[in-house]
Amino acid sequence: MSELEISNITKDYGATRVLHPVSINVERGEFVTILGPSGCGKSTLLRILMGIARPSAGEIRLAGTRIDLLPPEARDIAMVFQSYALFPHMSVAKNLAFGLRMKNVPKPERARRIEHALEICNLTGLVERMPRQLSGGQQQRVALARAIVMQPRLLLFDEPLSNLDAKLRDTLRQELVDLHRRIGATSIYVTHDQAEAMAMSDRIVVMDGGKVVETGTPLDLYRAPTRAFTAGFLGQTNLLTADADGLRARLPWGQIVTLSAPAKGSVRVSVRPETIAIRQNEAGAGMVTSVSFMGANALYMVDIAGNTLKISQAGAESLIAAGNRVSLDFNGALHLLSGFERAEAA
Numbered sequence: 001m002s003e004l005e006i007s008n009i010t011k012d013y014g015a016t017r018v019l020h021p022v023s024i025n026v027e028r029g030e031f032v033t034i035l036g037p038s039g040c041g042k043s044t045l046l047r048i049l050m051g052i053a054r055p056s057a058g059e060i061r062l063a064g065t066r067i068d069l070l071p072p073e074a075r076d077i078a079m080v081f082q083s084y085a086l087f088p089h090m091s092v093a094k095n096l097a098f099g100l101r102m103k104n105v106p107k108p109e110r111a112r113r114i115e116h117a118l119e120i121c122n123l124t125g126l127v128e129r130m131p132r133q134l135s136g137g138q139q140q141r142v143a144l145a146r147a148i149v150m151q152p153r154l155l156l157f158d159e160p161l162s163n164l165d166a167k168l169r170d171t172l173r174q175e176l177v178d179l180h181r182r183i184g185a186t187s188i189y190v191t192h193d194q195a196e197a198m199a200m201s202d203r204i205v206v207m208d209g210g211k212v213v214e215t216g217t218p219l220d221l222y223r224a225p226t227r228a229f230t231a232g233f234l235g236q237t238n239l240l241t242a243d244a245d246g247l248r249a250r251l252p253w254g255q256i257v258t259l260s261a262p263a264k265g266s267v268r269v270s271v272r273p274e275t276i277a278i279r280q281n282e283a284g285a286g287m288v289t290s291v292s293f294m295g296a297n298a299l300y301m302v303d304i305a306g307n308t309l310k311i312s313q314a315g316a317e318s319l320i321a322a323g324n325r326v327s328l329d330f331n332g333a334l335h336l337l338s339g340f341e342r343a344e345a346a
Helices: 042-050 092-102 107-120 136-148 166-183 194-200 218-223 228-233
Strands: 004-013 016-026 031-035 057-062 077-080 154-158 186-191 203-208 211-216 238-250 256-271 276-280 286-293 297-304 307-314 325-330
Touching: 004 042, 016 042, 016 057, 016 211, 031 042, 031 194, 042 077, 042 154, 042 186, 077 136, 092 107, 092 136, 107 136, 107 166, 136 166, 166 194, 186 194, 194 218, 203 218, 203 228, 211 218, 211 228, 228 238, 228 256, 238 307, 276 307, 297 325
Parallel strands: 031 186, 031 203, 077 154, 154 186
Antiparallel strands: 004 016, 004 057, 203 211, 238 256, 276 325, 286 297, 286 325, 297 307
């Protein structure tokens, strides 16, 4: 039995269905990210888990107990919000103690939990400060500590880093992962940021249009997605049509490659930019239309055989200028996209 079992949850607003039957299992201690664009249903699902919204159908079990019919305070769940949601008139210590007092946790136990949360969230010297005296990163740590002191069975994160600058997001992202490992919590993290999802998760649940599109580890979903939406949303890719004959296929620029499964005719494949080698060649079939130097890599846009490809070249000592002809060589694994194998007729 999984720690969290979400079974066929739907949500309707009048005649509009915003969440189709969604089923997700989360194991104890697992960090699962729900990833998708705005409006895909991920935040609706999070509100249903928390008890802020009621599902139209389906059920949710936490540690074997059905919770979708329980009020929020009886679900043994804590949530870290995007906006921090700290009490502005309370110090850090009082913010952390509020929920414990509401649950009538004895004073010595409150003190022990608060001290522990302050230590692991690096807030020990800030206990008497008010929220207005804290930086954005410090406020987010307080919000995390406030959830941790409740010692919930399930921790929910609603895009908690989206209000922070890029450098601070990177720092807190790693701190969140380290914190999750130290406390051993079962966690669900909602975001539309692919980098966050890939860097933090044990597994990713990709959602679109109120449905689960695909589920897997970050490595599996990036290297071998089975759906075109996953391939396009999780990092950059080139969605191409190839001519297949058994386990071999011809890419648009003529290169013959091996497929992950046998197929016949026109198939759709995902080719990551970093799996294509680029070489300046006056007789090459490709033309560089633009180049962007990104520091660790150069990003090329190349027109070839009626396609415009993104190509990422790492460690380049010199750049190929726009207007030059190039040859391409694909050197990665090629995976068919399930449900999208047959290309549309021209």
